[in-house]
Amino acid sequence: MSMISAVANQKGGVGKTTTTVNVATAIAESGSRVLLIDLDPQGNATTGVGIDKNQVELTSYDLLMERVPLTQLRLHSSGAGVDLVPSNSDLTAAEVGLMNAQSGELRLKQMLEPVAGEYDYIFIDCPPSLNMLTLNALVAANRVLVPLQTEYYALEGLSSLIETVEQVRNSRNPGLEIDGIVRTMHDHRNRLGAEVSAQLLSHFGDSVYRTVIPRNVRVAEAPSHGLPVIAYDRHSRGAAAYAVLAEEMLKRHREQTT
């Protein structure tokens, strides 16, 4: 069974897209077949793997609303070594479209089913909202990966995310599990960061990934070059951390499946 991870946190700018793009790239480098689904109208994951979101003709909008088969709209990013379902602002219209559709929350799951077996890992980059798009991701996924910035207010909203995951598990998707929480953009000189980090560990224990992603300027620069930081500057601290995180994730999943 492929691992399908929804990367979600309704708080904006916490590192969802950066984490999705880099973990996907690192896992692809290790030899796995990886699909990245951009489910955010901002299209940052699309740009982040070097695809011009304004030039793509078919996007995740067409997948969800027009039911264009995934095989017809996936692209390949050579920079990241992953297949991509791109997105751009067209996807904004899907929110209302899906709400008005019968069983609109099942659409991504249905469209993914025929191709899921072609991939070892599927990552879904969610928008910063617990909306119909995120709900589609949670219904289609078997794991939820939660990037969290170690700063004040970071934990706020986490309980509503966890509640939503539980609701989805109890209704549409009994196989859904929290994969883990990833601490992102961590500034080790900041005392508050250390406190939030410690709080997370005491609340969520083993579900918190041991690898911490540091704040690193190379990570912020990489998207403007259309490359994951892992490909842009492999020796930067940010790239190294994401490579270690990907290893930790693979190890965690191997342990879960044996």
Ligand code: ATP
């Ligand atoms: P949104 O909610 O808008 O989708 P997001 O949760 O996907 O945002 P990102 O886009 O990944 O967050 O990151 C927000 C910003 O922070 C981006 O400009 C990104 O380049 C930058 N950033 C992410 N991680 C790091 C890091 N480790 N060091 C420095 N900058 C980072």
Ligand code: MG
């Ligand atoms: Mg994003």
